[in-house]
Amino acid sequence: MAPLATDMYVPAFPQVAADLSTGATGVQLTLTAFFAGMGLGQLIGGPVSDQYGRRRLLLVSTMIMTVASVGCAVAPSIAIMMAARFLQGFAGGWAMVIGRAVVVDLATGARLVRVLNAIAAVGGIAPIVGPLLGAVILQLSHWRVSFWVVAVLGLAMTISIAIAVPESLPIQRRHGGGLRxxxxxxxxxxxxxxxxxxxxxxxxxxxxxxxxxxxxxxxxxxxxxxxxxxxxxxxxxxxxxxxxxxxxxxxxxxxxxxxxxxxxxxxxxxxxxxxxxxxxxxxxxxxxxxxxxxxxxxxxxxxxxxxxxxxxxxxxxxxxxxxxxxxxxxxxxxxxxxxxxxxxxxxxxxxxxxxxxxxxxxxxxxxxxxxxxxxxxxxxxxxxxxx
CATH class of the missing domain: 1.20.1250.20 (MFS general substrate transporter like domains)
Known part of the structure; x- marks a missing residue:
């Protein structure tokens, strides 16, 4: 989700700057907000999920990311866009680190290696697909549609988690240390x-x-x-x-x-x-x-x-x-x-x-x-x- 949420609207930077009445630095600050949120989300999400479990926090994070993506799509100003991007990044980083923790909880040995390689393959494909999909969206519609696409994907992830992802960290394996x-x-x-x-x-x-x-x-x-x-x-x-x-x-x-x-x-x-x-x-x-x-x-x-x-x-x-x-x-x-x-x-x-x-x-x-x-x-x- 990180490369898709970024690369799909990178081709539209000049249009975003014009539509939101800002300059190059203003648009680039939306990247700053997103990545700052992503970093903090990863830093906090893992330890908190070690203490309270994976599934519930993963559901909450993907729901927040979906709502924040809608906020990006309808943002009337660059300030609101930055705030929505920070929340999108924070929730996305939180979901990212918990998702990887679920994989480590459920797979071991050769199976874990295979799954991590699959994740790495997806990570390599997304930066290629993202800008191309963004360009198609720009040709057919408006740059805001790219964030609606991310919102739809976030909703699909939330539904998938609710249906298919179990709680992978039983109570006896959790620790009370958390952030400390x-x-x-x-x-x-x-x-x-x-x-x-x-x-x-x-x-x-x-x-x-x-x-x-x-x-x-x-x-x-x-x-x-x-x-x-x-x-x-x-x-x-x-x-x-x-x-x-x-x-x-x-x-x-x-x-x-x-x-x-x-x-x-x-x-x-x-x-x-x-x-x-x-x-x-x-x-x-x-x-x-x-x-x-x-x-x-x-x-x-x-x-x-x-x-x-x-x-x-x-x-x-x-x-x-x-x-x-x-x-x-x-x-x-x-x-x-x-x-x-x-x-x-x-x-x-x-x-x-x-x-x-x-x-x-x-x-x-x-x-x-x-x-x-x-x-x-x-x-x-x-x-x-x-x-």
Whole structure:
């Protein structure tokens, strides 16, 4: 739901800005609100469901997300849109982390691996389908319809949960610690240097990624004249590049050190940002430069993000749930902070976006090479087999 709720209306950013009487930064703040809510929802939803159970909270969260999606669809102003997007993100993040907890509750061993791979496959398809579906909606109707589609999907999920999802966490397996226990475990994982380093790797890469997501519609449509359909096709192709790169990285796991794969991705992202900056400063951001740089950047994310997250989890094996929740929160908060900064230059310059991509890639490299620097060769290569 996260990529669908975002990518379906990304092609319509220029129209959203016009309809709600705001600028590029105002529209990008709706992304900030959504991702901030998503991060907080994931951070809170898991520990609370550990204490009170899964099914009831999952039903409530999907119902709230559905109502918030309707609020986005009918929002008369950018302020109301931001509030509705925050609530949509918070409920969606809450549902996301509880849904994954249900999977872990019900499946073990090889079955768990198969189910998690299916979830990952859906996660790779959604960023491809989302913008294309959004473009079709724009061609046939209005950008608000995309949020009605999300609302209908939210309602379908709520009904599916009510019919098919059992309570997967019996009372005897629940714990009373809730958020207090989570905070204590959070302090422990954040005290682990390698985990913090990989947290920086993944979070900074996410920041670079969403500098692209927030600004690419203005660069390709407003500055280079692409239609919403053409833009959506390019967006989907870039998402496919990211998915393919992640698949290649998965095949290389165990044969090539995971840190090396991440470093190659970081170099590619840094090169994409530098090319964009040169193109924006001296050549008015030619279309071919933007298309190539965007594809390289997105493909690089497939090498950095999943592997950085995997090494972060490997660094704190005693607290996998807490490590995952903190990682998700940091990534989504990074995704939320970047869009309004990327839009500071307005809708007719790519310079802020390029600077953010370069900065994100550089900070990600610091996380890998400095903060998460391994003590020895054996320690460096060991986690690669688990990715």
């Amino acid at each position: 226990t989570f905070v204590r475990a959070g302090r422990q994982v954040l005290g682990h240097r390698s985990y913090v380093g990989y947290l920086v790797v993944a979070g900074s890469a996410m920041a670079a990624l969403f500098a692209y997501v927030a600004t690419s519609a203005f660069v390709l449509q407003s500055m280079n004249g692409l239609s919403p359909v053409a833009y959506s096709i390019d967006f989907a192709a870039n998402a496919a590049g990211m998915t393919l790169a992640a698949a290649v990285a998965s095949r290389l796991a165990g044969r090539v050190a995971t840190r090396k794969i991440i470093f190659v991705g970081q170099l590619a992202a840094l090169a994409a940002g530098l090319v964009m900056l040169v193109g924006a400063l001296f050549f008015d951001t030619p279309l071919i430069v933007a298309l190539i740089a965007f594809f390289v950047l997105m493909s690089a994310q497939g090498l950095i993000g999943p592997n950085g997250g995997a090494l972060a989890s490997a660094a704190v094996p005693d607290h996998p749930g807490t490590g995952s929740a903190v990682l998700g929160c940091v990534q989504w908060i990074a995704a939320g902070v970047i869009p309004p900064i990327a839009g500071l230059g307005g809708s007719h310059t790519a310079v802020p976006m390029a600077v953010l991509i370069i900065g994100g890639a550089a900070v990600s490299m610091i996380g890998l090479l400095v903060i998460a620097r391994p003590a020895g060769r054996a320690r460096q290569d060991r986690p690669s087999t688990s990715v």
